[in-house]
Amino acid sequence: MKIFDETDVDPRITRGLKVAVIGYGSQGRAHARNLADSGCEVTVGLRPEGKSWARATADGMRVATPAEAAEGADIVALLTPDMAQPAAYEAVKGSLKPGCAILFAHGFNVHYGRIKPESGHDVILVAPKGPGDLVRRQYQEGRGVPCLMAVAQDATGKARERALAYAHGVGGTRGGVLETTFAEETETDLFGEQAVLCGGVTELVLQGFETLTDAGYQPEVAYFECMHELKLIVDLLHEGGLAKMHEFISETAKYGDLTRGPRVVDDHTREKMREVLTDIQDGTFARQWTEEYESGMKEYEAMMNKDLEHPVEKVGRDLRARMSWLKARKQAAA
Numbered sequence: 294m295k296i297f298d299e300t301d302v303d304p305r306i307t308r309g310l311k312v313a314v315i316g317y318g319s320q321g322r323a324h325a326r327n328l329a330d331s332g333c334e335v336t337v338g339l340r341p342e343g344k345s346w347a348r349a350t351a352d353g354m355r356v357a358t359p360a361e362a363a364e365g366a367d368i369v370a371l372l373t374p375d376m377a378q379p380a381a382y383e384a385v386k387g388s389l390k391p392g393c394a395i396l397f398a399h400g401f402n403v404h405y406g407r408i409k410p411e412s413g414h415d416v417i418l419v420a421p422k423g424p425g426d427l428v429r430r431q432y433q434e435g436r437g438v439p440c441l442m443a444v445a446q447d448a449t450g451k452a453r454e455r456a457l458a459y460a461h462g463v464g465g466t467r468g469g470v471l472e473t474t475f476a477e478e479t480e481t482d483l484f485g486e487q488a489v490l491c492g493g494v495t496e497l498v499l500q501g502f503e504t505l506t507d508a509g510y511q512p513e514v515a516y517f518e519c520m521h522e523l524k525l526i527v528d529l530l531h532e533g534g535l536a537k538m539h540e541f542i543s544e545t546a547k548y549g550d551l552t553r554g555p556r557v558v559d560d561h562t563r564e565k566m567r568e569v570l571t572d573i574q575d576g577t578f579a580r581q582w583t584e585e586y587e588s589g590m591k592e593y594e595a596m597m598n599k600d601l602e603h604p605v606e607k608v609g610r611d612l613r614a615r616m617s618w619l620k621a622r623k624q625a626a627a
Contacts, residue, residue: 294471294472295471295472296469296470296471297442297457297460297466297469297470297471297472298466298467298469298470299461299466299467301457301466302457302458302461302466305332306457306458306461306462307328307331307332307333307458307461307462308332308333309332309333309334310328310332310333310334310367310368310458310459310462311333311334311336311365311366311367311368312328312333312334312335312336312366312367312368312369312370312459312462313335313336313337313338313359313362313363313366313368313369313370313385314328314335314336314337314338314362314370314372315337315338315339315359315362315363315369315370315371315372315373315381315384315385316338316339316345316371316372316373316374316377316381317337317339317345317348317349317372318345318372318373318374318425319424319425319426320372320398320421320424320425320428321337321345321370321372321373321425322348322349322352322425322429323421323425323426323428323429323432323463324370324372324398324425324428324463325337325349325352325354326352326354326429327428327429327432327462327463327464328459328462328463329354330432331461331462331463331464332462333462335354335355336354336355336356336357336361336362336366337349337354337355337356337357337362338356338357338358338359338360338361338362338363338384338385339356339357339358339359340358340359341358358384359381359384359385360384360385360387360388361388362385363385363388363389364388364390365390366389366390366393367393367394367455368393368394368395368396368417368455368459369385369389369393369394369395369396370396370397370398370459371385371395371396371397371408372398375399375401375402376582376583376586378397378401378402378407378408379402379407379408382395382402382408382410386411389414391413392413392414392415392448392449393414393415394414394415394416394417394449394452394455394456395410395414395415395416395417396417396418396419396455396456396459397416397417397418397420398418398419398420398421399418399420399478399479399482400418400420400443400445400475400476400478400479400482401479401483401579403416403418403445403475404475404476404479404480405479405576405579407579407583410446412446412448413448414446414448415444415446415447415448415449415451415452415455416444416445416446416452417442417443417444417445417452417453417455417456417459418441418442418443418444418445418456418475418478419440419441419442419456419459419460419463419465419470420440420441420442420478420482421438421439421440421463421465422438422439422440422441423438423439428463428464431464431467431468432463432464432467435467436464436467436468437463437464437465437466437467437468438464438465438468439465439468439469439470439471440460440463440465440468440469440470440471441470441471441472441473441478442456442457442460442465442470442471442472442473443456443472443473443474443475443477443478444456445474445475457470479573480570480573480574483573483578484566484569484570484573487569487573487578488566488569488570494523495600497557498519498520498523498605499603499605501515501518501519502515502516502519502520502604502605505518505519506604512604512605512608513608513611513612515605515608516605516608516609516612517612519605520605520609521609521612526538526542529541529542
């Protein structure tokens with residue numbers, strides 16, 4: 294395993310590098326601003342009527358249509374949402390100069406064949422392991438969010454060098470850049486979201502909340518125990534893994550963790566996780582999500598509304614409204 298850091302790159306590697314950033318959402322905005330501050334010549338590609346145009350202009354970025362932004366760029370970064378990327382690629386395809394690199398922050402569309410770049414272009418990936426606001430904030434503070442880097446197509450012999458230059462430009466070499474593949478990044482990212490980080494955690498929270506309220510406990514108390522305090526544990530895990538969590542929780546909590554945790558998340562759970570992973574590996578999830586998106590997302594919207602109408606949401610809104618420190622944090626981040 295090789296992890297690249299700042300000692301592996303010439304600090305001048307980004308100077309004058311022409312980059313088109315297509316999209317200005319969470320990642321697009323952070324990437325564009327960091328790259329510009331690193332000496333790259335950045336143009337943001339956006340729809341003229343879109344809300345992001347005004348925001349990017351206010352940030353001091355050079356803004357153009359996607360096709361115009363891509364003209365002459367050494368790297369064209371497609372940072373729109375996954376389902377919108379094929380259309381974004383079609384919008385810039387005719388403007389790509391020979392030998393330029395097409396960059397992704399998630400391998401979904403390349404790995405599942407929804408985008409098939411022509412053979413004359415490098416196809417690379419740089420995926421920061423954190424949300425865009427963190428990528429920007431860490432860069433401004435002189436630090437960096439770790440990144441994954443991959444090459445799917447090396448048409449010029451410089452694809453790896455270009456990926457590393459881009460990763461350096463967004464601050465990734467400060468936190469470490471781990472080389473991977475499009476397949477590994479895509480499949481592990483989807484699995485993490487579905488089985489642990491989003492799907493797994495939220496279902497565990499909801500099931501725990503319902504178990505307590507069904508047993509007659511107050512919803513507010515159930516919220517504190519199953520949702521609110523989750524951040525305390527996640528912060529400990531993030532900062533120092535299992536060791537730090539065990540260091541800062543009580544002996545009673547540790548014994549309960551070690552003896553009851555495996556009763557809740559057991560071999561049956563692991564088998565279901567394997568099924569989720571198989572759906573990702575064989576393309577079942579990608580096909581289902583693409584079909585749902587292209588059919589108007591009615592089932593998606595129904596499931597989302599059900600989630601947002603759950604009793605834990607109402608209880609949480611009421612309790613969070615009393616937490617002044619959350620308001621202060623929100624205002625500071627705006």
